[in-house]
Amino acid sequence: MPRFVEDRDAWVKAVVQSHELPHLAARVGVHLAMQMDPQHREVTATMEEIAQAVHASERGVLTALSLLEEQGYLGIERKRHKGNRYWMLKHPLIFTAITAIVAVMDCNDYSYLGNRHIVEPAAILYACYS
Known part of the structure; x- marks a missing residue:
């Protein structure tokens, strides 16, 4: 688990310091990283859960997730009527x-x-x- 914490902290730092990501995208990324299971290095969450946690609209969260994925920060496996699966990309x-x-x-x-x-x-x- 210590290696996961180091990787997660480096990832969070990269997301927060990115000049290309808007504030909401960084908040969404940090929220997901903090919720990840250290053993599986992933988290499952619905758009509604994320929106409530970061105090944003679901549309805003969708845009933030798209940016995180497009810029290579986040892997996403989409599932209909269930929570999507998210994981950090290392580099x-x-x-x-x-x-x-x-x-x-x-x-x-x-x-x-x-x-x-x-x-x-x-x-x-x-x-x-x-």
Whole structure:
């Protein structure tokens, strides 16, 4: 668990210090990080639960989550009528660059890597080449 706390703290620091993320996106990211189960490194929450916790509208939370995902900070598995599953991505900027490379390579079978772990960029490239 100590390693999770270190990883989470570094992730929270990166989210809070990001100049590209608006205040609400940082609040949503920090809230999700603080709710994560250290053993599985993920959290399940509904849009309504997140909105109530950060005192924002569901539309605002949806926009914040989209930004966190687009910029490579957060992995999201969407589930209808259940809570979505969220996990931190370890290297947001590197992950964004690799995602762009993977898209150009037309390799999109790497999503399973993020299901239960903080994704390492090398694992994504390995998945595309194997």
